[in-house]
Every structure is written in structure tokens, then in C-alpha cells.
Amino acid sequence: MTAPHEQKLRVTGSVVGHGNRVGDGKVVYRLTDGKWTTLLGDAAVIAAERAREALSAATADEGNATGVYLAPVTLDSGGHPTPANLRERIRSFGPTVALPTHKAA
Amino acid sequence: MYIYDDLDRQLVAERVDEFRDQVARRLSGALTEDEFKPLRLMNGVYLQLHAYMLRVAVPYGTLSSDQLRTLARVARRYDRGYGHFTTRQNIQFNWIKLQELPDAMAELARAVSMASRPAAIACATSPPISGQASRRTKSKTRASGPKFSASNVTLHPEFSFLPRKFKIAVTASGHDRAAIKVHDLGLRLYRNASGESGFEVLVGGASAARRSSRNRSSRSCRHATCSATSRRSCASTTSSRVATTSTRRG
Numbered sequence: 001m002t003a004p005h006e007q008k009l010r011v012t013g014s015v016v017g018h019g020n021r022v023g024d025g026k027v028v029y030r031l032t033d034g035k036w037t038t039l040l041g042d043a044a045v046i047a048a049e050r051a052r053e054a055l056s057a058a059t060a061d062e063g064n065a066t067g068v069y070l071a072p073v074t075l076d077s078g079g080h081p082t083p084a085n086l087r088e089r090i091r092s093f094g095p096t097v098a099l100p101t102h103k104a105a
Numbered sequence: 106m107y108i109y110d111d112l113d114r115q116l117v118a119e120r121v122d123e124f125r126d127q128v129a130r131r132l133s134g135a136l137t138e139d140e141f142k143p144l145r146l147m148n149g150v151y152l153q154l155h156a157y158m159l160r161v162a163v164p165y166g167t168l169s170s171d172q173l174r175t176l177a178r179v180a181r182r183y184d185r186g187y188g189h190f191t192t193r194q195n196i197q198f199n200w201i202k203l204q205e206l207p208d209a210m211a212e213l214a215r216a217v218s219m220a221s222r223p224a225a226i227a228c229a230t231s232p233p234i235s236g237q238a239s240r241r242t243k244s245k246t247r248a249s250g251p252k253f254s255a256s257n258v259t260l261h262p263e264f265s266f267l268p269r270k271f272k273i274a275v276t277a278s279g280h281d282r283a284a285i286k287v288h289d290l291g292l293r294l295y296r297n298a299s300g301e302s303g304f305e306v307l308v309g310g311a312s313a314a315r316r317s318s319r320n321r322s323s324r325s326c327r328h329a330t331c332s333a334t335s336r337r338s339c340a341s342t343t344s345s346r347v348a349t350t351s352t353r354r355g
Binding site for chain 2: 091
């Protein structure tokens, strides 16, 4: 399957900028000031008409984030973005199976 | 199990040093992601949905106690305390950090000479009952598949840029238990009427990246076994495209 950042841009509603932090690979979201956060709720919500411009700016910041793309979101009652599809829910909230817990020796 | 020699150890150590420099340049911004991506893929490092992933090769699919303990230590120190063994004889660490990857790879190399698995060659397979089946030509086929992969493919420039998930199968039996016709490269050891050993070479099998309806090449290799041609392609005298490219390294 083609990765989202390699697909043609198709935006019909609100989106947020996604990426992976270069140093540790963690999923990060674009803030309004151009920085990145690991909290989806704090991410900048981008309207469809500004999507192309926002994607260009986010992609240019490849020293901090890689694999950048725009993912659809819906807004909860507090106005915070939440993932609009299953893939992005899994990406944001983790695998759907229970993972082993690490206990340091 | 696979026995690492001095050449293996030197090669793995040099790979780690080279990758450490490449990671440093990526983190400093000297390398773009487009420039870095093929380098990390050649070192078995992928960017997945949640994080980077490191894939470590387990030659022959067997591990010593030291190797297993080292894998566990790497999982504890650099990942989340666990790894994922795959059906293709690798272990994957799914939460590893790029900035710590060179240290993790150095620990694998230093302790047990283990190395990450480059992206191009998925694996080399051979029949599970080689050496036990009565119809065998040679008894060492079970080892020859991984040996072919480990000795002839690792860091070979002409194997490094093959289409992804290039698959190789080796068998010595007249009864094909390795499904060599559905691999990108199928090798069958056989003996001709005069009793000479050689290989039948098939390329572009049914599940290959570039399938071919006329996939059988000539039967002309005179080498007795893959291990006898260490560091050199056993298909070196055939006329197939894959074999022809292999002859260039001498």
C-alpha cells in the first residue's frame, strides 16, 4: 500500500499535519507555530483550502519531521481534532492488540 | 548454525561505523530524508506507522544462547523489552530510536556479529528435510540456501538494488520441495549423465517481481555446491540475466 505521504493530495475537510520525529520516529503533529507536538489534541487544524500550502511548509521542515502528510480529522465537542478514520486512530492511539509490558530487570 | 569468520566480523563492524556516520549526518540535517532513506533501507531500518523498525537477520534461522541473550539485551536497552520474530528468520525491533540505532547495531556486532538485514533480498529458502530425503543430490542443501545468501549477497552492489523482496530458493532434490519455480531465482543442484554436478537455474518464477513465461536458463554451472563457490555466484556460467550480472564481480 502506498504510504500517505507518497499519495496524491486529496483533501475534502479539516486535516492536521502528521509526521514522524526524525530522532526517535515518534508520531508528531504540526502546531500553528510550525513546531511539532506528540499530542494530537494540540495540533493545528487546517481547512481544505489551505491544505496545499500547509503541506508544503510542513514537508520543508524535514530536519525535524519525516514522512509528512495531511490526515483527516473531526472536531470533538471541545474543538480538538480526533482521527477521522481507522488508520489514523491506530497511528495516534497505538496498535489494537495488547503489547507486552516492559519491566526493567 | 552459521559460523561467523573474521571477514564477517570485520564487515559487520565496518557497516556499523558507516551507518553511525550516516545517522549523525541525517540528525544534523546534512542528509535529507530522500538521501538517507536508501542508506537506512540497506541497513534494515524502516519507518513504519508508529516508529522506526530495525530488522536483524538470523542466518540459518538458528541462534546461540549468546546471540539470543544479546537480542534480549538490545530489546531491553533500546526498545520496549521485546522483539518480533518473523516467518522469514529475522527479528524486528519495532520501537527503536534512530539516534540509538548505531549503538544497538554496534552491540549486536560486538557481541555476536549479528547484523541488520538489507531490504532487497527477502530470504533464501531450501527444503526443510534436505539431508534426510533419499532423492537428494547433495546433502548440504539445507545449509546452502542461507550460505548462498550470506556469502554471496551481503553488501554485493549488484544485489543491493534488486527489486524489493527478491526471493531465492535452492534445492538438491529431483522432487522440488523448495518451490523453486515460484521464486525470483531458483537453483536446483543436479547430476548429469556423466555424473558431473551442476545447477539448473530458473529466473523470474511465478511470484517474482518480474515474471517470465520462459524462465529456465541453461544448465551449465560446474560448481559442486554453493559453499564451494564462496564469495562467488554459483550461477556464474549460465546465460540468464541474473546470472550474467553476477559474473561481473569475478
